[in-house]
Amino acid sequence: MVVACSDSRVDPTMIFSAEPGELFVLRNVANLVPPYQPDSAFHSTSAALEFAVRVLEVQDLIVMGHAMCGGIRLLLEGASDPTGDFLLPWMRIAEPAKHRVLQRTHGRSLIWHRPDLLPQRNMSVVAAAERSYRHSSRRTQGNPAVQ
C-alpha cells in the first residue's frame, strides 16, 4: 500500500513502474494519515488502511512524501483564502510536524516571501514534508488494522 499526495507530479504507479493490480494506492493532500478515531464520521484514510490490511492482506505500507508539496506549503504559510470547509482542518493533521520544524528552523518557513533566501526556503519546506511523512508513518502504526 502506498499513501501518496494527490499532486499529479508524484504518481506512485509511474514512480514504481507498477502494473494495474500491483499497488493499493491512497492519495490525499500532502499524503497525511489522520489519527485513529473510531466514531460515526467519514474516515476515508482509515477505511482504506483497514481495507488494505484486513481484506487485501497487504503486508507493506509506504507513506510517500515529495518535494515542493503544495499542501505542506499551505501548512507552513496558511491559506490566502481561508474560507474553505475542509482543506485547513485537513492540514491540521500535520500541525505537530509543523511545530517541530519551526522550532528547529527558528521560524524560517516564513521565507517563502523572501526569494533572496531561496536555498533556506527549500530546506524548510523539505524539512516540513519530511516531518509530515514521519508523522503519517507513525499514524499508520497507531491504527489497529495495521498492528
Ligand SMILES: [Zn+2]
Ligand atoms: Zn503534495
